Amino acid sequence: MTKIKKILIANRGEIACRVIKTARKMGIKTVAVYSDADKNALHVRMADEAVHIGPPAVNQSYLVMEKIIKAVEDTGADAVHPGYGFLSENPEFAKLLAKKKIAFIGPNPHAIVSMGDKITSKKLAQDAGVSCVPGHMGLIEDADEAVKIANKVGYPVMIKASAGGGGKGMRIAWNDEEAREGFQSSKNEAATSFGDDRIFIEKFVTQPRHIEIQVLGDKHGNCIYLGERECSIQRRNQKVIEEAPSPFLDEETRAAMGAESVALAKAVNYDSAGTVEFIVDGDKNFYFLEMNTRLQVEHPVTELITGVDLVEQMIRSAQGEELNMSQDDVTLTGWALESRIYAEDPYRNFLPSIGRLKRYRPPAEGKVESGAIVRNDTGVFEGGEISMFYDPMIAKLCTWGDDRGIAIDAMKVALDNFELDGIGHNIPFLQAVYDHDRFARGDITTAFIAEEYPDGFLGAPENAGHTRKIAAVCALMHDIKEHRAAQISGSLPNHARHVPDEWAVAVKSPTGEDRTYSADINGDSGLRTIVMNDDSDKAALELEVGLNWRPGEETVRAFVDSRAFTFKARAIPEGYRVWHRGVIFDVAVRNPRAAELAKLMPIKLAPDTSNLLLCPMPGVVVSVLVEEGQTVEDGQALAVVEAMKMENTLRAESRCVVSKVNASAGDNLAVDDVIMEFEKPE
Structure with a gap:
């Protein structure tokens, strides 16, 4: 057994930072590689050394094996961790490293060839008696052939890149036209992302759940599984929320899927961390999809419920160590969730967003008051750039709790407190999903987003109780700002200002009714009592509000009736634009006379861009x-x-x-x- 002393990470972003953290814990030096676009990236700052490898385009930098190998040789690294994507499932890269006696922190080339290629792995699975989804396992030459095969398999079909992953090179087709377009788009994406444009087609199983098994092997024939992950919340075949364990599986099904996954891994002498993915139907029948011969993006949730550092285990296996645990040693404790935070605008059909992170302040990691744990894997920092050249992931926010409900509640609070500005991001959408009653019940499939947001994401349903709290807190914010202005003007001769105790609050949201309130604020400081009257016949409601907020702060942390209540707010004329749990509000706070006059103002219409x-x-x-x-x-x-x-x-x-x-x-x-x-x- 040869101890690894220096690891070059042939990747970027959050996964490069993740590998560096474990290597540092193990006392191993690290080398980062970077393109022109990544010269100031976080993984470059964190590593002990960094090597420039070319222009931003991945086919001129991160996918060029010769440049990676040269960086290894120039720095004296004795091992390479490929992360995921890029060269992680390229058998030629693993073979080249082996030839140069450089440790590859991943499975052996035979396993990558056998299981990393989706077509080959399906044939092996069929030969081993594993149930597979019907489809065409051979390569497809052109769009005409794709249409013929799709008709033979029967619509809907999934068009997939053989060397794909991360949702790249995947399309669902429901008819001939979509099959033709989908084939060409998948082929183009596959060539760009993986340098391999081979495509295959399989039946798209409607109402499926996507559940995967984490396996872990060594070079001595040992292999175990570490439970499952549910990855059914997906958009465009890209996972958005993952959790472990699955709220759907029972112990019997889990054991059967685990045993089958281990058998498949042992068939190719699998000797690292890997994942066997399945489609599971409503009757808990499961069908093999593919095996990813690498670390998965969602590996943190498995680490949180098992206590196993998967990156460390990969390094130890690459050193030739035997697994230090058996299947009986594996226990699943509590519940973990992962939210993928992307640079994309959910209100514009999730289209990518680029630019500078003007503000990036994730919630603090570690144990929180409820006993839950917060973890945030990221590769960015405040002031950094989100580039158009790479994956739009900003961070992976994870929570762990004793049970699923605690983990969900902790995630809601963590997302409330995630400060992110300068680009579009999907935090509002994530908040809406966690607040959804179907998700709370665990009633989810890979069709969840398409079913619940068929016209795109327009915002979460409005909660009237939350709206009233927002109105009360915004009234108090405005009151604080006005008293501050009065103090400033009062320090000047003849400029003292009177600040009223009652405010008229008008709340508009795109998903709910416009609401108006009068807010009567009692008290001068500390805990304030706010009497809220709305435009209904219901009696007034008293709220006790504590607020430590200063004008200009965009994260508003209040206590309403002794319970924490957090939202984002940005000043606009006459009030605030508020973001809370997937809903956007425009809140106007005026004195009663100004509110009367505002009703007489004409409504400005948006310009017509339909042409x-x-x-x-x-x-x-x-x-x-x-x-x-x-x-x-x-x-x-x-x-x-x-x-x-x-x-x-x-x-x-x-x-x-x-x-x-x-x-x-x-x-x-x-x-x-x-x-x-x-x-x-x-």
Whole structure:
């Protein structure tokens, strides 16, 4: 057994930072690699050494094996951890390292070849008697063949990249047109993300649950499983929320899935951390999907319920150590959740967002008052840039609790306290999911998002009790600000201001009714009693509000009737824009006379952009699919724009004529740049 002394991490972002933390704990030196876009990245700052490997494009930097190998040799590293994505499941990379006697912190090349390729792994699973989803296991040459195979398998079908992962190179097709488009988009994404454009097709099982088993092996033939993870909350085949254990499985099914996963791993002498993924139907029948021969993005939830550091186990296995535990030693304790926080705008169909993190202050890690644990795996920092070149993940926020309810409550509080500004992000959407009664019941499938938000995410349902609390706290915020202004003006001769005790509060939200309140504030400081009257016939409600807030702060932490109540607020004319649990409110706070006059003001209408195709996110035009003068139909594809390694097809909203095309393939566009203009057909 040879001890590893220095690890080069052939990756970036949060997973590179994650590996560095464990290596540091084990007393192992680390080397980071970085592209031009990542020269100031957090993983570069954290590592003991850093090596520049090229331009931002991954096929000129992170995917170039020769550059990684040279960085290893130049720094004297004796091992490489590939993280996930990039070269993590490339058998040629593992073989090249082995030839140069550099330890690969992952499975042996034979296992990667056998199980890392989805087509090969399915054939092996079938030969081993593992139940698989029906589909076409051979390679598909072109879109015409894809359509023929899809018809033979039967719609709906899943078009998947053979070397894929992380939702890249995956499309669901419900008809011939979608199969044709999906094949080409999947092929393009696969080539860009993995350097491998092979595609296969399988039956898309409706109403499935995505449940995976974590396996762990060594080089001495030992292999165990560490329970399961439920990953059914997905959008565009990209996991959004994961939890361990699954709220759906029973002990018998868990044991059966675990035993089958271990048998499959042993068949290829698996000797590292890996994951066997299954589709599970409503009757707990499970079907093998694929095996990921690498560390998974969602590995923290397994670590939280088992106490096992998976990165450490991977390093020890690469050193030739035997597993220091048996299957009987594995116990699942409590419940863990992971929220993937992405740079994307949920109110604009989750399109990618780029820019500077003007504010990035995640909740404190460690044990909280409820006894729960908060963990945040990240690769960014306040003031850093979110680039268009890479995955849009900002952080993985995790909570652990004694049971699922405690873990969910801890996650809600943690998301409330996550301060993030400067880019669009999906925290409001995550909050809405955790507040959803279906999620609370564990009644989830991979179709959850499509079923609950069929028209896209417009915000969570409004909670009238929360709205009243927001109105009361905003009234007190305004009162604090006005008293502060009065003190300043009162220090000047003849400029003293009177601050009223009663305020008129008008609350507007896109998902609920407009509400108006009168807020009578009693007391001068400390705990204040606020008498709230709304425009109904109900009796007034008294709320005790404690607030330690200063004008300009955007995270508002209050206590309402002795319970913590947190939301985000930003000053707007006459009040605040408030974000709380997936709902956006505009809250106007006025004195009673100003409120009367406000009712007489005309409503400003938004400009009409229905005759324009606007770029919904910053990205590169892959192709323009129509010409000037062409009549297009409702739903017809107009252009394809790529951002953060994902292709997005933009479609016509109605029948129209293309009057002008302003963009062409290769153009870099910003949000709301005009791609083309339309006019009504004659």
